Amino acid sequence: MTEQTGHAEKYVAAIDQGTTSSRCIIFDHRGAIVAADQREHRQIFPRPGWVEHDAAEIWSKVQAVVAGALAKAGLRAGQLSALGITNQRETTVLWDRATGKPVHNAIVWQDTRTAALCHELGGADGQDRFREATGLPLASYFSGPKAAWLLDHVPGLRTRAERGDIAFGTIDSWLIWNLTGGTDGGVHVTDVTNAGRTMLMNLRTLQWDPAILSAMNVPEAVLPEIRSSAEVYGTAVGRLAGVPVASALGDQQAAVFGQACYDAGTAKNTYGTGSFLLLNTGGRPVPSKNGLLTTMGYKIGDEAPVYCLEGSIAITGALVQWFRDQLGIIRSADEIETLAGSVDDNGGAYVVPAFSGLYAPHWRSDARGVITGLTRYVTKAHLARAVLEATSWQTREVVDAMYQDSGVAITTLKVDGGMTGNHLLMQHQADVLGVPVIRPKVSETTCLGAAYAAGLATGVWSGLDELTSHWQRDVEWSPRMEARERDREYRNWRKAVERSFGWDEEGGQG
Numbered sequence: 380m381t382e383q384t385g386h387a388e389k390y391v392a393a394i395d396q397g398t399t400s401s402r403c404i405i406f407d408h409r410g411a412i413v414a415a416d417q418r419e420h421r422q423i424f425p426r427p428g429w430v431e432h433d434a435a436e437i438w439s440k441v442q443a444v445v446a447g448a449l450a451k452a453g454l455r456a457g458q459l460s461a462l463g464i465t466n467q468r469e470t471t472v473l474w475d476r477a478t479g480k481p482v483h484n485a486i487v488w489q490d491t492r493t494a495a496l497c498h499e500l501g502g503a504d505g506q507d508r509f510r511e512a513t514g515l516p517l518a519s520y521f522s523g524p525k526a527a528w529l530l531d532h533v534p535g536l537r538t539r540a541e542r543g544d545i546a547f548g549t550i551d552s553w554l555i556w557n558l559t560g561g562t563d564g565g566v567h568v569t570d571v572t573n574a575g576r577t578m579l580m581n582l583r584t585l586q587w588d589p590a591i592l593s594a595m596n597v598p599e600a601v602l603p604e605i606r607s608s609a610e611v612y613g614t615a616v617g618r619l620a621g622v623p624v625a626s627a628l629g630d631q632q633a634a635v636f637g638q639a640c641y642d643a644g645t646a647k648n649t650y651g652t653g654s655f656l657l658l659n660t661g662g663r664p665v666p667s668k669n670g671l672l673t674t675m676g677y678k679i680g681d682e683a684p685v686y687c688l689e690g691s692i693a694i695t696g697a698l699v700q701w702f703r704d705q706l707g708i709i710r711s712a713d714e715i716e717t718l719a720g721s722v723d724d725n726g727g728a729y730v731v732p733a734f735s736g737l738y739a740p741h742w743r744s745d746a747r748g749v750i751t752g753l754t755r756y757v758t759k760a761h762l763a764r765a766v767l768e769a770t771s772w773q774t775r776e777v778v779d780a781m782y783q784d785s786g787v788a789i790t791t792l793k794v795d796g797g798m799t800g801n802h803l804l805m806q807h808q809a810d811v812l813g814v815p816v817i818r819p820k821v822s823e824t825t826c827l828g829a830a831y832a833a834g835l836a837t838g839v840w841s842g843l844d845e846l847t848s849h850w851q852r853d854v855e856w857s858p859r860m861e862a863r864e865r866d867r868e869y870r871n872w873r874k875a876v877e878r879s880f881g882w883d884e885e886g887g888q889g
Contacts, residue, residue, distance in 0.1 A: 726761030
């Protein structure tokens with residue numbers, strides 16, 4: 380497979396370091412998958428509401444999946460034109476520059492330990508204190524407060540950080556540093572999409588914001604250099620020796636890129652542990668008054684940045700896992716579609732999965748999960764249906780908020796992620812939005828986006844037009860629900876959401 384129409388085939392590898400596993404996928408010049416390898420890592424729960432990962436374990440798993448993907452493809456590292464990286468965002472690592480060892484487990488994006496710190500930082504301004512500069516509400520989700528927490532709680536760490544001995548990064552920075560040499564000349568960088576989720580970067584200058592660093596007490600000496608999402612940051616050493624490390628994108632922004640959402644008004648939703656809906660708003664950051672995040676979309680080399688509105692939903696796929704693992708009603712995740720399909724509707728039941736509070740558009744860390752509308756009529760099949768419908772109703776809330784903020788009505792929704800294999804859910808999603816839902820041929824859009832950006836930076840692909848020509852639809856679901864039924868069900872859903880508010884009076888502290 381190394382020769383095609385008389386010239387050497389070009390291959391690009393992408394590392395997708397996610398919340399539960401790490402993957403490496405190798406793509407050919409047409410954007411088709413050549414080989415993939417994947418390994419899970421441990422989820423560490425030291426206290427209720429706390430979620431951690433071992434960053435050293437993650438680095439070791441990443442090396443293993445890169446080797447695995449190359450072996451399956453029958454390729455040598457030297458045959459790769461570029462390597463791109465996409466990652467779980469907001470997850471925060473601090474490490475010792477001299478030893479290369481993390482000083483503490485990574486604090487994961489889902490972790491709520493900084494809720495009290497965020498409340499304190501808000502002061503009289505509340506959640507919106509840094510929103511104008513960062514596009515983000517003060518919430519335990521973001522990386523800056525996580526870094527501040529570590530600096531305050533690991534003995535002696537702040538002094539070492541101020542001396543310049545400690546490096547801060549989201550997972551992209553940790554991987555790039557290790558890939559390019561680590562303690563021996565590793566490059567300490569991040570890209571605008573990841574930097575934009577720390578709550579420390581100014582969305583307009585695309586630089587660290589001195590006033591926010593001072594307010595959060597995060598020393599500038601620990602921070603990586605902010606670069607574009609598609610440029611050569613450095614050259615890999617070790618197993619990938621000589622391969623240009625040429626892109627970094629937070630996972631949701633990578634999916635925007637892989638879904639070819641390059642025009643203002645295009646939108647995608649990724650269904651994973653949580654779900655993330657992003658709408659391309661073009662060259663201007665659109666401020667949100669409706670609980671969305673104003674975020675970076677991507678920045679290609681020296682070109683102008685592209686912005687998005689994002690609705691982050693904490694729990695979607697994880698609700699099906701809970702239904703399987705904690706309740707034991709199904710044995711495997713795919714059984715839920717059959718069970719839910721055995722009844723015509725939810726029987727009046729609604730499940731609001733506010734297990735760790737609600738993200739967009741509510742941002743309520745005091746919310747907790749509820750099941751409402753129960754009667755003796757409701758069976759496990761109705762509950763299964765309500766579990767699936769929770770994902771599409773939460774998505775509907777985000778789409779409504781996007782329209783209120785931007786005035787842009789989405790005409791179709793491009794979708795990706797594991798839950799798109801569930802036809803009943805995707806049909807319900809089209810029904811409650813009233814627009815077609817489209818899944819692409821290559822469903823690994825996160826990896827594809829990272830590969831595309833790395834290939835653009837190294838000349839594998841000529842530009843966005845060429846990438847757009849590669850995008851192909853696989854399945855399309857058209858809305859079938861009548862407007863009256865949709866409106867009635869949505870009213871019931873919103874009543875159920877209100878019932879979830881105000882349960883945790885400590886606001887998310889474990």
